[in-house]
Amino acid sequence: MTKYVLALDQGTTSSRAIVFSHQGQVVSAAQQEFEQILPSPGHVEHDSEAIWDSQLAVARQCLAKASLTAADIAAIGIANQRETTILWERDSGRPICNAIVWQSRISAGICDQLKADGHAEMIRAKTGLVVDAYFCGTKIKHMLDTHDGLRVRAERGEILFGTVDSFLIWRLTGGKQHVTDYSNASRTLLFNIHTLEWDDELLALLDIPGAMLPDVRSSSEVYGETSSELFGSPIPIAGAAGDQQAATFGQACFEVGSAKNTYGTGCFLLMNTGNQAVASENNLLTTIGWGLNGEITYCLEGSVFVAGAVVQWLRDGLGLIKESGEVEELAASVADSDGVVIVPAFVGLGAPYWDAYARGTIFGVTRGTTSGHLARAALESMAFQTRDLIEAMQRDSGVSLSMLKVDGGASVNDALMQFQADMLDVTVQRPVVAETTALGAAYLAGLAVGYWNDTSDVTKNWAIDSEFRSAMAERDRDKQYRRWNAAVSRTLGWEKPD
Numbered sequence: 001m002t003k004y005v006l007a008l009d010q011g012t013t014s015s016r017a018i019v020f021s022h023q024g025q026v027v028s029a030a031q032q033e034f035e036q037i038l039p040s041p042g043h044v045e046h047d048s049e050a051i052w053d054s055q056l057a058v059a060r061q062c063l064a065k066a067s068l069t070a071a072d073i074a075a076i077g078i079a080n081q082r083e084t085t086i087l088w089e090r091d092s093g094r095p096i097c098n099a100i101v102w103q104s105r106i107s108a109g110i111c112d113q114l115k116a117d118g119h120a121e122m123i124r125a126k127t128g129l130v131v132d133a134y135f136c137g138t139k140i141k142h143m144l145d146t147h148d149g150l151r152v153r154a155e156r157g158e159i160l161f162g163t164v165d166s167f168l169i170w171r172l173t174g175g176k177q178h179v180t181d182y183s184n185a186s187r188t189l190l191f192n193i194h195t196l197e198w199d200d201e202l203l204a205l206l207d208i209p210g211a212m213l214p215d216v217r218s219s220s221e222v223y224g225e226t227s228s229e230l231f232g233s234p235i236p237i238a239g240a241a242g243d244q245q246a247a248t249f250g251q252a253c254f255e256v257g258s259a260k261n262t263y264g265t266g267c268f269l270l271m272n273t274g275n276q277a278v279a280s281e282n283n284l285l286t287t288i289g290w291g292l293n294g295e296i297t298y299c300l301e302g303s304v305f306v307a308g309a310v311v312q313w314l315r316d317g318l319g320l321i322k323e324s325g326e327v328e329e330l331a332a333s334v335a336d337s338d339g340v341v342i343v344p345a346f347v348g349l350g351a352p353y354w355d356a357y358a359r360g361t362i363f364g365v366t367r368g369t370t371s372g373h374l375a376r377a378a379l380e381s382m383a384f385q386t387r388d389l390i391e392a393m394q395r396d397s398g399v400s401l402s403m404l405k406v407d408g409g410a411s412v413n414d415a416l417m418q419f420q421a422d423m424l425d426v427t428v429q430r431p432v433v434a435e436t437t438a439l440g441a442a443y444l445a446g447l448a449v450g451y452w453n454d455t456s457d458v459t460k461n462w463a464i465d466s467e468f469r470s471a472m473a474e475r476d477r478d479k480q481y482r483r484w485n486a487a488v489s490r491t492l493g494w495e496k497p498d
Contacts, residue, residue: 006018042356063231075451080240087212111356207445243437
């Protein structure tokens with residue numbers, strides 16, 4: 001194969017672009033961070049133009065690094081931070097306001113009212129989601145409620161809504177395509193995952209005009225072409241999926257019961273449940289993994305809001321490290337956390353708690369506590385939160401995991417992955433290509449244009465880099481997890497209004 005596939009991986013803290021070969025290997029990559037806007041506690045925004053500018057810039061850099069032109073690219077695939085909500089003008093393409101990020105709790109009050117009015121079960125039955133400020137629907141309602149005249153303009157079709165994939169495709173095609181894929185649509189609180197349509201009852205409940213919404217397509221098909229001026233000549237845009245679904249695809253989790261965990265800004269555990277939308281009884285989400293070849297694959301998902309972001313907090317908030325990569329060495333400077341536990345509920349807690357009013361806490365601090373103990377406790381919080389998800393998922397699915405595939409930035413930390421294996425008492429496998437989110441987007445796009453034949457090609461490309469097996473005594477494992485649970489119980493409802 002002389003051609004390649006370009007993946008755009010638009011994340012919460014940075015935009016990345018990666019060119020992949022037919023063997024699923026990284027040919028070139030570029031990354032650019034952008035500003036996190038924090039107007040008030042628990043509220044997170046992004047400048048949508050910064051998202052677009054950074055994503056376009058790294059895509060161009062990525063091609064230039066490998067001395068490639070548009071003619072060398074078979075297709076573009078997009079993976080995106082999910083639930084982040086953007087409204088823009090149809091005519092100008094100008095965003096109405098800052099994007100409300102998935103982490104933001106700005107619409108928690110709307111969610112409280114929905115639950116108080118008894119709508120939670122109906123919403124869950126249709127969408128597979130819990131009523132939480134995490135999802136797009138209440139964010140859209142908040143925007144329409146707080147901007148004068150915006151709902152009327154939306155009803156006239158002048159204002160468009162999209163998750164980040166939709167916004168990027170709109171910009172890439174010069175405003176010709178307003179589309180999303182099944183996986184992203186399933187995260188909006190507006191999409192019926194059983195009928196595979198935008199749901200009129202949900203739209204009416206939240207007073208959201210249907211004219212705002214994108215067309216929903218499969219995760220692997222040609223949506224359109226990039227405008228010629230962006231890369232010199234058009235490139236097919238042929239795949240899209242929410243970042244966690246893309247990572248699950250990139251990890252070749254095609255068998256029912258297979259699971260992966262991504263350690264990014266947040267932490268996201270997905271298990272393939274095949275063509276069955278398994279209803280959770282343990283506060284997990286039922287979501288669409290992807291739509292491919294006319295079939296829908298469903299997943300159970302556990303979502304942790306703050307995982308790798310706790311390392312950014314050590315760097316930017318506390319100043320304990322200058323670069324994120326220094327955290328491993330700092331954590332290794334001590335033998336253990338010495339009883340210190342950090343619950344990083346900076347924007348509330350996600351699964352399985354779903355408490356928008358929890359806040360971050362540090363327990364077990366003594367005169368002997370050092371920056372090393374804090375660093376170690378911060379890393380360990382990712383493993384503890386993952387155990388919360390695994391236990392809920394095993395109860396829902398009836399499947400006892402013996403192996404967990406891992407990816408994401410923090411998965412390169414050997415000490416953390418060993419502690420994760422210890423906490424779960426399962427084997428943890430890290431692939432050779434850790435950029436599985438971007439790789440999954442590339443595979444979806446490449447499959448659509450015949451660059452890869454079928455999912456067996458994806459499976460052939462997957463290879464283990466490292467494997468971690470539990471080496472901790474059960475008594476120690478349980479003691480540490482009990483301490484974690486005690487700490488979490490003390491964070492719940494901290495900021496709840498009177």
